Amino acid sequence: MPQVEETRDCYHCGKKGHLQANCPEIVKKEEIETHAQFFVAREQQQQEQDAAAAAPAAAPEHDAPAAPDFGELMQWHQGLVELENELIELRHMVTETKQRVENILAFREDRKIERTIIKEE
Numbered sequence: 541m542p543q544v545e546e547t548r549d550c551y552h553c554g555k556k557g558h559l560q561a562n563c564p565e566i567v568k569k570e571e572i573e574t575h576a577q578f579f580v581a582r583e584q585q586q587q588e589q590d591a592a593a594a595a596p597a598a599a600p601e602h603d604a605p606a607a608p609d610f611g612e613l614m615q616w617h618q619g620l621v622e623l624e625n626e627l628i629e630l631r632h633m634v635t636e637t638k639q640r641v642e643n644i645l646a647f648r649e650d651r652k653i654e655r656t657i658i659k660e661e
């Protein structure tokens with residue numbers, strides 16, 4: 541195929557001597573992208589291989605508990621919220637009972653003082 545000198549401007553880089561279809565800058569960019577895709581794919585493959593190699597040794601299936609799913613996590617969360625509410629209620633009850641005992645003790649102290657006063661009269 542005879543090479544005819546191109547006199548029009550390249551639509552991509554604006555230089556003379558080639559057209560956009562043969563633009564060295566586009567070729568370079570595509571080359572870099574292809575290389576990048578290749579490296580990403582190779583890295584991903586390597587990670588998958590590493591994970592597959594590490595998985596059986598690190599976690600034998602019958603020993604490792606399965607990771608809880610979202611529904612299970614929500615159940616745990618709900619249980620914790622209920623426990624927290626029970627704790628708040630219990631604390632409230634303890635405070636109330638303490639107050640009642642203190643009232644009774646104060647009442648008895650008053651009666652003791654009253655009796656002492658009556659005796660002395």
Ligand SMILES: [Zn+2]
Nearest residue numbers: 550552553563
């Ligand atoms: Zn060009």
